[in-house]
Amino acid sequence: MVNMKVLIRGGGDLASAVAHKLHNSGFIVVVVELENPLVVRRTVAFAAAVKDGATTVEGVEGRFVDDISEVLGLAARQFVAVTTLPEADLMKAWQPDVFIDATLSKKPVNYRADYAPLTIGLGPKICAGADADYVVETKRGHFLGALIESGEAVENTGIPGVIAGRSHERVHYSEAKGIVTVVVQIGDMVKAGDVIAKVDGAPVCAKLDGVVRGMIADGTVVPPNTKIGDVDPRAETSYCWTISDKGRTISGAVLEAIMRRFNDEGQL
Template sequence: MLFPDHLILLRGGGDLATGVAYRLHKAGFPLIVLELPHPLVVRRRVALATAVLEGEVAVEDLRAVRVETPEQARVLALDGAIPVLVSPELPPTLLNSSLVVDARMAKRTLDTRIDQAPLVVALGPGFTAGVDCHAVIETNRGHRLGRVIWQGPAESNTGTPGVVGGKGAERVLRAPVAGVVAWDKEIGDRVREGERLGDVADRPVVAPFDGVVRGLIAPGTAVPAEIKIGDVDPRGDVDACFTISEKALAIGGGVLEAILTHLSTQQGRES
């Protein structure tokens, strides 16, 4: 491990956060994923948050394991694995000499503050570099995706999912009513337009077009109406359902750049 003295606290374990974890882990940083007790993750097969639900998860060649205490998390992180700790708040015992990355994609400022660590990096809209955090990573698809912003905000939330294979908002499955989710299909299944995928409180959820089921929220999850519960990919690439996206890796590259820039600047001041 190249950077054992620089523990990263990664808030969130969704698919974009997992791209961040991949870049940091490969570069030699120990990291701990902090998640909610009941993560509403949709792309479960490429999200380290799935370890909360299943005990452990493998995403490409990353292995994440659920742990129960901050002490267990620190030991496992320094041993080269990726611990996932249920902790909505930042554990005080882990903040010493740690760096913080807010990858929760809440699209608004929650409880992240610039004074929580020597370097606080945040993803996407809702954050302003120099105010809420030291650096913001652009998450909107387009020319600026993955860029590091050291002063000012990321682009505003568009409210519309990015276009993939010619499909935008229509590729997102939303709960028709509040209730418990049940699925007939699994991530990676090929489906036809109008085919039943499952239901929420007995209200059917159907495929909006021909494609591959890219993401499904965990069955048995109680959800409010209109929340995102699934994703259908029109491109028909089954492998893409089980590998980290180009968007997540681009964002992860931006986080890695921000951290290495910080460490390089810090080293320059000390020399």
């Protein structure tokens, strides 16, 4: 494995878990994000570098770059590059060995398996064998992290995974389009009924007791029904700054997919 390049679409917490794993495994990693990320678990998301210039996830630096020459000059184990440059330009100029769709958009995709030498998709609505070479199961449960070589991951149910016996109560959404005003910070302890944010002045209240594990950036403009906050009933503050069990499982599956493909081809 010499200077193998990985382009990841998306810089949220699960995408960042993948970026973290691959960076530490010696890959050159570039993350492509929106100019205004809608990331909630910002303390473990390389997307935070878009606004902050740089961020660190479990000891790995993510650094914002806005010049394609900086991407072309990247070396292994240097840092995770985060950019808002057009993906098509990066694919053409940088020519990554691996493309990973880690947006978990749960929508039909705009690429095929031949988009890169190895194409990997996370979650539903991506067909292994057609849209991607591999799909990784992202639904919590027995098959989390399974590598799918034909077909799709489990369809999205719209119900958040269960943590400490709680599911939909953990996740908080905007009811209407508006500007988010943050009231509490990641790491704060809250009680059910506490106002954690406002969307155009309308309060969003915690639905359970716990620690604020995620909160969208203050001033973000959101459409209706957008995830803006995450309250963890386990109330363990250290979890706010560390990659989740789900992220570690998914990132391990991605690494396995890469090793499978390039070991078989004698490139590793």
